[in-house]
Amino acid sequence: MNIFPENVSTYGQGIDQLFWLILVFAGTAFFISLFILLYPLYKNHHSRVKRASYITGEKKSQFFLVAVAMCILALSDFIILFAEHDTWETIESLPKVKDVEYIVIGRQWNWAFTYPGPDGKLGTSDDVVIDAPDSELHVPLNKNAFFHLKAKDVVHSFFVINTRLKQDCVPGRTITRWINFTKQGKYDISCAEICGVGHTRMRNFIVVESQEKYNHYIDSLYKQHSAVAGN
Amino acid sequence: MSNTVHSQSFLRKYIFSTDHKTIGAQYTITGLVMAALGGFLAYVFRYNLAFPGDAIPLFGELTASQYNTFITCHGMIMVFWVGMPILVAGLGNFLIPIMIGTDDMAFPKLNMMSYWIFLFSAIVLVISFFVPGGAFGGGWTLYPPLSANGYLNPNPSFFKALFYGNSLMIISVALEFTSLLMGGINFIVTTINRRAPGMTPWRIPLAVWMINIATVIFMFSVGPLIAGAFMLLFDIVLGSGFFDPSRGGDPILFQHLFWFFGHPEVYVLLLPALGVLGEIFPVFARKPLFAYKIIVYLTIVAAILSVVVWAHHQFIAGIDPRMATFFSVATILISIPFSGIFLAFMATLWGGKIRIELPMIWALGFIGLFLVGGFTGLFLGSNAFDIYAHDTYFIVAHFHYTLFPSIFFGFFAAFYYWFPKFTGKELNKTLGYIHFWGTFIFFNFVFFPLFFNGLGGQHRRIFNYGMFDSINIEPYITFEKIATISAICLISIQIVFIFNFIMSWMSGKKAARNPWQANTLEWLAGSPPPHGNFDNIPTVYRGPYEYSAPETDADYLPQNVQP
Amino acid sequence: MENQRSLSVPILRVPQGRMAMWMLIAGELMIFGGLIACYVLYRLRFPEWADQAVHTNTLIGAINTIVLLTSSFTVVKAHEAANKLDIGKVTLWLSASIGGGLLFLVFKSIEYSTEIGHGFTFASPTLQTSGDTIGSLFWSFYFFLTGLHGLHVIVGMIIMFLALLNARKGQKLYRVELAGMYWHMVDLIWIFLFPLLYIAK
Ligand code: HEA
Ligand code: HEA
Ligand code: CUA
Ligand SMILES: [Cu+2]
Numbered sequence: 002m003n004i005f006p007e008n009v010s011t012y013g014q015g016i017d018q019l020f021w022l023i024l025v026f027a028g029t030a031f032f033i034s035l036f037i038l039l040y041p042l043y044k045n046h047h048s049r050v051k052r053a054s055y056i057t058g059e060k061k062s063q064f065f066l067v068a069v070a071m072c073i074l075a076l077s078d079f080i081i082l083f084a085e086h087d088t089w090e091t092i093e094s095l096p097k098v099k100d101v102e103y104i105v106i107g108r109q110w111n112w113a114f115t116y117p118g119p120d121g122k123l124g125t126s127d128d129v130v131i132d133a134p135d136s137e138l139h140v141p142l143n144k145n146a147f148f149h150l151k152a153k154d155v156v157h158s159f160f161v162i163n164t165r166l167k168q169d170c171v172p173g174r175t176i177t178r179w180i181n182f183t184k185q186g187k188y189d190i191s192c193a194e195i196c197g198v199g200h201t202r203m204r205n206f207i208v209v210e211s212q213e214k215y216n217h218y219i220d221s222l223y224k225q226h227s228a229v230a231g232n
Numbered sequence: 233m234s235n236t237v238h239s240q241s242f243l244r245k246y247i248f249s250t251d252h253k254t255i256g257a258q259y260t261i262t263g264l265v266m267a268a269l270g271g272f273l274a275y276v277f278r279y280n281l282a283f284p285g286d287a288i289p290l291f292g293e294l295t296a297s298q299y300n301t302f303i304t305c306h307g308m309i310m311v312f313w314v315g316m317p318i319l320v321a322g323l324g325n326f327l328i329p330i331m332i333g334t335d336d337m338a339f340p341k342l343n344m345m346s347y348w349i350f351l352f353s354a355i356v357l358v359i360s361f362f363v364p365g366g367a368f369g370g371g372w373t374l375y376p377p378l379s380a381n382g383y384l385n386p387n388p389s390f391f392k393a394l395f396y397g398n399s400l401m402i403i404s405v406a407l408e409f410t411s412l413l414m415g416g417i418n419f420i421v422t423t424i425n426r427r428a429p430g431m432t433p434w435r436i437p438l439a440v441w442m443i444n445i446a447t448v449i450f451m452f453s454v455g456p457l458i459a460g461a462f463m464l465l466f467d468i469v470l471g472s473g474f475f476d477p478s479r480g481g482d483p484i485l486f487q488h489l490f491w492f493f494g495h496p497e498v499y500v501l502l503l504p505a506l507g508v509l510g511e512i513f514p515v516f517a518r519k520p521l522f523a524y525k526i527i528v529y530l531t532i533v534a535a536i537l538s539v540v541v542w543a544h545h546q547f548i549a550g551i552d553p554r555m556a557t558f559f560s561v562a563t564i565l566i567s568i569p570f571s572g573i574f575l576a577f578m579a580t581l582w583g584g585k586i587r588i589e590l591p592m593i594w595a596l597g598f599i600g601l602f603l604v605g606g607f608t609g610l611f612l613g614s615n616a617f618d619i620y621a622h623d624t625y626f627i628v629a630h631f632h633y634t635l636f637p638s639i640f641f642g643f644f645a646a647f648y649y650w651f652p653k654f655t656g657k658e659l660n661k662t663l664g665y666i667h668f669w670g671t672f673i674f675f676n677f678v679f680f681p682l683f684f685n686g687l688g689g690q691h692r693r694i695f696n697y698g699m700f701d702s703i704n705i706e707p708y709i710t711f712e713k714i715a716t717i718s719a720i721c722l723i724s725i726q727i728v729f730i731f732n733f734i735m736s737w738m739s740g741k742k743a744a745r746n747p748w749q750a751n752t753l754e755w756l757a758g759s760p761p762p763h764g765n766f767d768n769i770p771t772v773y774r775g776p777y778e779y780s781a782p783e784t785d786a787d788y789l790p791q792n793v794q795p
Numbered sequence: 796m797e798n799q800r801s802l803s804v805p806i807l808r809v810p811q812g813r814m815a816m817w818m819l820i821a822g823e824l825m826i827f828g829g830l831i832a833c834y835v836l837y838r839l840r841f842p843e844w845a846d847q848a849v850h851t852n853t854l855i856g857a858i859n860t861i862v863l864l865t866s867s868f869t870v871v872k873a874h875e876a877a878n879k880l881d882i883g884k885v886t887l888w889l890s891a892s893i894g895g896g897l898l899f900l901v902f903k904s905i906e907y908s909t910e911i912g913h914g915f916t917f918a919s920p921t922l923q924t925s926g927d928t929i930g931s932l933f934w935s936f937y938f939f940l941t942g943l944h945g946l947h948v949i950v951g952m953i954i955m956f957l958a959l960l961n962a963r964k965g966q967k968l969y970r971v972e973l974a975g976m977y978w979h980m981v982d983l984i985w986i987f988l989f990p991l992l993y994i995a996k
Contacts, residue, residue, distance in 0.1 A: 058522035162689035173477025455825025
């Protein structure tokens with residue numbers, strides 16, 4: 002079933018699987034609970050029962066079953082926590098290898114992208130900044146791309162639906178997250194934290210392409226940039 | 233005593249009354265009027281989501297900034313001006329004194345004052361719609377810097393800034409907190425000090441326990457947010473920089489202050505409704521509440537846990553990932569006490585002699601719906617999944633599946649159960665059933681599809697998905713339409729309720745003193761109970777849930793009957 | 796009505812006024828607690844604040860601490876006198892406490908006016924224009940904390956004054972105790988603020 006949009010990151014699968022795992026536990030518990038709730042309505046309907054039994058539930062033997070159910074739930078809680086922890090670690094911590102990096106700045110109401118300049122370093126004067134509506138961030142395929150997320154004015158949230166990654170961008174901080182794309186294409190970057198009137202139209206793109214095409218794009222970008230700077 | 237009742241003027245009796253029942257009714261009716269406003273706002277923005285760009289019947293064109301304003305005020309109103317007055321202040325006022333067997337609150341004048349401050353806060357909120365720039369539109373969570381300065385001009389003069397939507401919103405919330413703090417002190421003192429002779433702690437009905445535990449969590453968690461609200465207000469009107477990152481302030485600090493209160497707050501809204509269930513289930517199953525004491529203990533455990541889970545709203549807000557893991561564990565663990573509570577409620581039904589009446593069916597509907605909300609909470613509590621689900625419609629659906637049952641199903645269960653007591657009239661059953669099934673079915677049709685919209689990646693607080701080709705697709709578009717049409721039906725069906733309410737009150741059949749044959753003390757008083765409630769303060773001999781007890785042949789044994 | 800009230804027996808033998816006052820105090824402490832926690836968190840983050848804290852007047856702060864402690868003592872005396880139904884003494888000691896509050900406010904306003912005179916205000920525009928915006932945040936906290944506390948001093952004085960009016964007529968002597976409890980809270984909060992704002996430099 003395709004209840005999730007297509008996944009294009011290395012770790013996105015983990016999140017989708019986590020959903021199904023929790024659904025198994027929660028779904029089972031849900032139907033068991035529903036049965037416990039509804040069955041007595043039939044079995045103990047007043048037309049079938051002469052007198053209710055006087056059970057206070059305070060005795061240990063009476064509460065036993067509930068306690069068992071609570072323990073089962075606790076157990077499944079721990080299984081869930083155990084299963085999700087790896088995914089969380091993978092997404093929230095950075096891999097050792099950094100292939101490419103970018104600065105992404107959220108502002109009212111656009112995402113601005115900074116590519117490292119020809120020196121390959123961010124934060125130097127030859128950086129290329131692109132801040133235009135509908136602009137695209139180009140990223141190579143199958144590479145660990147690091148995103149240094151910042152915000153200029155208010156809180157925004159960097160959300161690339163198809164990779165399952167979401168991270169708030171907070172003014173005054175730089176938060177680094179990474180994505181390794183597994184499929185070429187053009188994907189939405191949306192903003193998931195309300196940031197004012199333009200929140201609804203804060204959308205840019207990530208373009209994932211092969212290393213060759215990517216190099217080509219970066220070259221043309223540098224040329225364009227130096228041409229502009231030269232003038 | 234009767235002299236005092238008759239000599240009261242209309243004003244003293246209905247408007248500036250110190251009688252707990254009148255004040256309870258004032259809270260409830262104010263809450264319902266605000267619910268109508270909150271529901272209308274929901275109608276307007278839901279209509280826009282399904283039919284973007286169309287002129288909305290009864291409203292007209294909606295702009296993006298109005299959309300933001302409307303969802304913000306919808307959330308604020310529903311939580312603070314519907315949930316709090318109806319469930320906490322309203323039920324607390326109606327039930328606490330009469331259920332513990334006393335004539336009124338410990339401080340009746342303080343009680344009256346808290347209502348008037350509450351009403352004033354509601355008026356301030358409504359006024360904020362009409363100031364230049366409109367009401368605040370940055371989400372009910374009030375995150376700075378957006379709420380501090382980001383959305384209007386940055387350096388306003390003091391008085392101008394004081395009357396901005398965001399300032400007024402903060403002021404009205406602060407006033408509301410003040411009123412509820414006063415009310416809360418009243419509730420707790422009344423419960424501790426004014427119980428009828430023999431009303432020992434373990435003879436107090438669950439509803440009273442729950443309302444008091446809710447009040448304690450509220451009073452414990454709200455302090456830091458009051459401080460935070462003033463810091464935010466000063467940022468707006470005085471130009472300080474408490475949350476302004478360019479001046480060293482930290483926006484995330486406000487998020488912590490908000491959610492340190494905000495999460496306990498959702499349990500404040502849940503617990504009174506659970507208390508109502510605790511009254512209704514035993515009565516209609518003719519069986520003692522299963523594990524009454526354990527329920528109370530579990531609730532206290534949950535209440536304590538509730539103040540250490542707040543950062544699950546901020547998993548991806550930029551907090552330390554290890555801290556997030558701690559909060560994830562705490563969040564998931566909180567499902568355990570709740571599972572005990574809910575299973576105990578369900579166990580009450582087993583072996584009972586069940587009558588399905590209106591209050592009972594609302595109570596059952598409550599549990600059925602809350603299960604969906606509670607279990608989706610488990611998904612969100614796992615921080616890895618929350619990376620994806622955060623701020624999508626999955627969350628919107630989660631919290632409507634928790635809030636709507638507790639606020640509306642809880643309230644309606646209480647309403648159909650205690651209406652005969654507090655008005656002395658019976659309700660029309662057929663209309664009651666229409667109201668129930670309408671609400672139940674349409675509610676599911678509104679919010680169940682939205683889970684899928686959320687999983688599909690639709691993020692919250694979006695005026696128009698037109699820009700997002702990847703999520704503005706089928707079946708989500710159809711789901712939006714289903715949700716909207718059902719929401720319209722859901723709101724319309726409430727007319728049945730209003731009609732039933734008014735008609736039964738004016739010309740319903742006279743109700744008996746104890747129509748459900750229940751044990752608790754309120755059924756001992758007249759219907760409606762006079763000022764002062766009881767002819768004589770009753771003496772209590774046993775717990776509230778002695779149904780089908782072996783001592784008697786009758787299947788109930790009121791608390792005040794001498795053994 | 797009245798005889799009904801006497802029928803319902805309090806189960807805990809704590810007068811309800813005292814209980815309500817405890818809860819009010821607990822609520823107030825949560826407000827101040829939240830605020831102080833925020834201050835401490837920022838303080839740990841910004842060692843630079845020490846440069847600003849130098850400008851607070853430790854001497855006046857210390858004197859004010861003594862003033863408040865003394866007035867707390869006199870309020871205890873007033874309570875003792877109220878227990879002995881000694882109206883004259885109650886009036887005396889309560890007035891002394893109110894005087895203490897007044898003295899506190901006088902010192903505080905001297906302090907405020909020198910600070911404001913040096914350009915340290917709630918939002919400190921001079922600091923901000925000189926680029927020390929983080930320093931200006933210290934003063935925001937300083938004025939918010941002490942201002943809110945000062946407000947509580949005023950409220951405490953009003954409460955004591957009302958208790959005094961009642962006590963002089965020999966009525967509602969229990970109010971002396973309640974006023975005293977509130978005043979102790981005001982004192983307690985100051986005991987926290989003094990080291991945090993004046994001593995830590
Ligand atoms: C009444 C309101 C209410 C209640 C009760 C809850 C209950 C819970 N909520 Fe929810 N929540 C909200 C209202 C509520 N919530 C709101 C308003 C928001 C969003 C605010 C915003 O951002 O605007 C929110 C958001 C929210 C988030 C943040 C999502 C995000 O923004 O990223 C999370 C994350 O952990 C969460 C988790 C939970 C959990 C774990 C519970 C648990 O307490 C649920 C526990 C209950 C159960 C688990 C069911 C009972 C169990 C049984 C019956 C067991 C039976 C067992 C067997 C048979 C074995 N909630
Ligand atoms: C108690 C809480 C509560 C309740 C009951 C509701 C009820 C509804 N909510 Fe709301 N909602 C929130 C709390 C609540 N909501 C919150 C906190 C948010 C987040 C805001 C934010 O993002 O900042 C939100 C956001 C929210 C959104 C997301 C907006 C967005 O992110 O873009 C949507 C969208 O569908 C929505 C829809 C609805 C609908 C259709 C209803 C319907 O169920 C409404 C039905 C209406 C009624 C049941 C009222 C009927 C009237 C009466 C019963 C009284 C009549 C009496 C008299 C006139 C005397 N709500
Ligand atoms: Cu940027 Cu929403
Ligand atoms: Cu929460």
